[in-house]
Amino acid sequence: MTFSKTKKRTPKVMQLFLDSSDPKEILTAREWGVIDGVTTNPSLIARAGTAMEAALRAVLEASPGPVFCQVIGWKEVEPLKAQARWLSAFSNRIIVKIPMSVAGITAVRQLKQENPKIKLAVTAVSTVAQAFLVAKAGADVVALFNGPLDLEQDEPVQIVAPIRAIYDRSGFTTKILSAGRFPRSFGEYAADGTDIITIRMEFMKQLFEHSFTDKRMQGFLSDWQKAFGDKTWPAGAQPAANRKKR
Numbered sequence: 001m002t003f004s005k006t007k008k009r010t011p012k013v014m015q016l017f018l019d020s021s022d023p024k025e026i027l028t029a030r031e032w033g034v035i036d037g038v039t040t041n042p043s044l045i046a047r048a049g050t051a052m053e054a055a056l057r058a059v060l061e062a063s064p065g066p067v068f069c070q071v072i073g074w075k076e077v078e079p080l081k082a083q084a085r086w087l088s089a090f091s092n093r094i095i096v097k098i099p100m101s102v103a104g105i106t107a108v109r110q111l112k113q114e115n116p117k118i119k120l121a122v123t124a125v126s127t128v129a130q131a132f133l134v135a136k137a138g139a140d141v142v143a144l145f146n147g148p149l150d151l152e153q154d155e156p157v158q159i160v161a162p163i164r165a166i167y168d169r170s171g172f173t174t175k176i177l178s179a180g181r182f183p184r185s186f187g188e189y190a191a192d193g194t195d196i197i198t199i200r201m202e203f204m205k206q207l208f209e210h211s212f213t214d215k216r217m218q219g220f221l222s223d224w225q226k227a228f229g230d231k232t233w234p235a236g237a238q239p240a241a242n243r244k245k246r
């Protein structure tokens with residue numbers, strides 16, 4: 001009997017984006033070294049408190065990578081296309097978010113035919129069926145509203161796994177973006193095959209925290225302090241003469 005060799009899998013690192021239009025917040029998350037880019041939406045840009053172009057420029061300056069920016073409206077094709085062209089020309093780091101609607105899907109198809117290099121996402125996607133239409137239209141990213149939906153429904157919203165299966169089987173290269181909320185759903189979205197999770201600062205902070213982590217750190221500190229008081233390990237590099245093989 002012959003066995004086929006195990007197929008070597010190419011590792012895919014999931015990306016983490018911050019959902020924000022606040023440059024200070026973006027720079028803080030960037031300093032932590034955890035974000036790859038930024039998502040915005042009309043509510044966030046409206047909250048920035050400056051002119052829209054200035055707000056977008058500030059986000060671009062603060063972001064370490066791509067920035068998602070949404071066109072306004074969702075019912076007429078031409079205005080969506082015109083704004084998408086403008087946003088795309090504003091910076092080559094912008095991924096234009098087009099709303100999920102008949103006009104939105106039509107606009108994606110036509111924009112991609114006109115310029116295959118334009119980067120497009122379809123946003124406010126809430127079902128597997130919508131995600132299929134998004135990929136069929138040729139969008140680069142499907143922006144799922146699974147996190148926000150999770151807050152509205154009794155059942156957890158588990159749409160990433162079926163979308164992943166359909167995309168992989170169909171050969172669709174559209175990336176799956178999940179809107180994260182709590183650490184539990186963050187883990188599910190990641191394990192089910194999300195390519196990018198975007199998350200607001202208030203929820204991103206929760207990713208770092210757990211009460212058991214804090215409890216153990218308190219335990220370590222109190223055991224140490226009983227033995228050594230406020231001392232810590234000495235700081236800095238060892239002088240060469242002190243370096244010993246142990």
Ligand code: E4P
Pocket residue numbers: 019039040041043068143145148179180198
């Ligand atoms: C994702 O790309 C969106 O900007 C966002 O997460 C979804 O919007 P909401 O969190 O305001 O519902």
